[in-house]
Amino acid sequence: MRRRVAALILSLSLAGAARAGETACWFENGAVVAPAVIGDMAGDYVIDLSAPRTLLHETKAQMEGILEPELPLRVEVAGLKAQAVSVKVADLDARGAGFVTPIAGVIGMDVLAGHSVEIDFAACRLRIDQPWRARQQVVFPVAVVEGLPTITAGVSDGPTALRGAFAIDTASLAMMRLSTRGAAATGKLDMTARHKAPAKLRALSLGGVLAENVPANLTDDLPEGVTGALGTGLWARHRLRLAADARTLAIAP
Structure with missing residues (x-):
C-alpha cells in the first residue's frame, strides 16, 4: 500500500513538472525558426517573443483546406504541447520574404506565456522549461x-x-x-x-x-x-x- 501511495505521489509530482524540452533551430533573415506543428501541419515556424498571437500562413491553411480566418488548434514546439490555441490565419508573404524554405507560420506569446523560453543563438537551440546554466549573465x-x-x-x-x-x-x-x-x-x-x-x-x-x-x-x-x-x-x-x-x-x- 505504501509503495502504491509513493508511486501515486511521484506520478502526480511528475505530472506537474515541466515536460517541455528543446529543439534545434536556425537563424535566418534575422529570425529564429524552428520545426513545429500547428494542428496536423508540420513545418518551419518563426519563434517570435514580440508576437502576441500565433499565426498560420494562409497559403499553408489553404493547402490543408482550412477556410476559417481563425480557429482553435493544438500547437507543439520544442516538447511543449499547447491545446486549443486560437490560431489566426494571416498573409505572411512579407514576413516570409528571403527565406530559403517557406515559413508556415509564427509561434507567439499566446503559446509561450507561462513557460521559460531560452534561445541559444550560437548553437541555435530553442529550449522550453529547461534548466538555465550561465556563469555570467x-x-x-x-x-x-x-x-x-x-x-x-x-x-x-x-x-x-x-x-x-x-x-x-x-x-x-x-x-x-x-x-x-x-x-x-x-x-x-x-x-x-x-x-x-x-x-x-x-x-x-x-x-x-x-x-x-x-x-x-x-x-x-x-x-x-x-x-x-x-x-x-x-x-x-x-x-x-x-x-x-x-x-x-x-x-x-
Whole structure:
C-alpha cells in the first residue's frame, strides 16, 4: 500500500513538472525558426517573443483546406504541447520574404506565456522549461504589456530622446524597431520587411550600455503602451532566457 501511495505521489509530482524540452533551430533573415506543428501541419515556424498571437500562413491553411480566418488548434514546439490555441490565419508573404524554405507560420506569446523560453543563438537551440546554466549573465526586469514581455530602453535620433517599454523581438533583423506612434521617418520604409534594417538611429541605451548608429526600422504592429521592439541585431551574439513568470530576461555570452 505504501509503495502504491509513493508511486501515486511521484506520478502526480511528475505530472506537474515541466515536460517541455528543446529543439534545434536556425537563424535566418534575422529570425529564429524552428520545426513545429500547428494542428496536423508540420513545418518551419518563426519563434517570435514580440508576437502576441500565433499565426498560420494562409497559403499553408489553404493547402490543408482550412477556410476559417481563425480557429482553435493544438500547437507543439520544442516538447511543449499547447491545446486549443486560437490560431489566426494571416498573409505572411512579407514576413516570409528571403527565406530559403517557406515559413508556415509564427509561434507567439499566446503559446509561450507561462513557460521559460531560452534561445541559444550560437548553437541555435530553442529550449522550453529547461534548466538555465550561465556563469555570467545580465538580468533585466520584465514588464508584460498587452501580453508582450518588455524591457525598458531609451533611443535617440540626436535632437530628441525617447524612453519606454520595448518588446523582445526574436524575428527581426533590425537592432531596434520603433513604433510609428512615437516616430516618423523621411523617405519610404517598408515596415513589413523585417529581414531588413534600412534606417539608422543615433543611439540605443539599455541597462546603462550605449550603442551608437543603431540599425533600425519602424513598425505599426505593436500594441498600445509598447514603444518599440529590440531585435536580433542586439541578441544574436548571446543566449537569452525569458523566465516562466515573465518577470526577468537573462542574457549570457
